[in-house]
Amino acid sequence: xxxxDLTKADKTYYGAVKTPxxxxxxxxxxxxxxxxxxxxxxxxSQAVEALYKVGYAIKAICKKEARDFTVAKLEGLWWFDxxxxxxxxxxxxxxxxxxxxxxxxxxxxxxxxxxxxVVSRLxxxxxxxxxxxxxxxxxxxxxxxxxxxxxxxxxxxxAFMTEQELRQNGLHHEIYLSDSxxxxxxxxxxxxxxxxxxxxxxxx
Numbered sequence: 001x002x003x004x005d006l007t008k009a010d011k012t013y014y015g016a017v018k019t020p021x022x023x024x025x026x027x028x029x030x031x032x033x034x035x036x037x038x039x040x041x042x043x044x045s046q047a048v049e050a051l052y053k054v055g056y057a058i059k060a061i062c063k064k065e066a067r068d069f070t071v072a073k074l075e076g077l078w079w080f081d082x083x084x085x086x087x088x089x090x091x092x093x094x095x096x097x098x099x100x101x102x103x104x105x106x107x108x109x110x111x112x113x114x115x116x117x118v119v120s121r122l123x124x125x126x127x128x129x130x131x132x133x134x135x136x137x138x139x140x141x142x143x144x145x146x147x148x149x150x151x152x153x154x155x156x157x158x159a160f161m162t163e164q165e166l167r168q169n170g171l172h173h174e175i176y177l178s179d180s181x182x183x184x185x186x187x188x189x190x191x192x193x194x195x196x197x198x199x200x201x202x203x204x
Contacts, residue, residue, distance in 0.1 A: 170195030
C-alpha cells in the first residue's frame with residue numbers, strides 16, 4: 001500500500017526557496033486549534049498534543065481503509081490585537097491558530113470518529129476543529145535559522161510585496177519543516193507565508 005506524503009506530493013505548498021515568491025493556493029483542509037498565549041507555553045503545548053493525537057487517530061482510521069498517509073507538518077497562523085509590530089507585544093498576548101493539513105480523502109466523518117476516540121482520554125481534543133482555508137495568492141519564502149531572526153525574512157517578503165504592488169490579505173502563516181526539539185536553531189527550516197492581493201486590481 002502506497003503512503004501519501006504531502007510534503008513530497010505538493011511541491012508548490014512545501015517547496016519554498018530562500019527568496020520571496022508568489023504562489024496560488026486553492027481550498028485546503030486542516031485540523032485546527034485556536035488559542036492565545038506564549039509559543040511553547042502550556043496552552044500552546046496542549047493544543048499541539050491534541051492536534052497530533054487526533055491527526056494520528058485519523059491516520060489509523062484511513063490506514064484501515066487502505067488510504068495511509070504521513071501526518072503532515074505543524075503549521076500556525078499568527079495575529080495580534082493591534083497593528084503594532086509583534087515585538088511590541090508580550091508573548092503571552094500572541095493569538096494563534098495551529099494547523100495540521102489533511103489529505104483530500106479525509107472526511108468530516110473520519111475526523112469526528114477520531115476526535116471521539118481521543119477526547120475520552122485527552123479532553124483538549126474536544127477543541128480540535130476541521131476546516132478548509134483558501135488563502136489564494138500568497139508570497140512565501142524559506143527562513144533558515146532561529147525563530148527570533150524571522151523579522152529579517154519577513155522584511156524581505158514585504159519589500160517584494162512593495163515591488164510587486166501587493167498588500168497583505170490574510171494572517172501570517174508559518175509551516176514548521178523542522179522539529180525544534182531535535183534540530184539546532186541555526187538550521188531550523190520554516191516557511192513564512194502571507195496571503196496577498198494585487199493593489200492595482202483593487203484600484204480598477
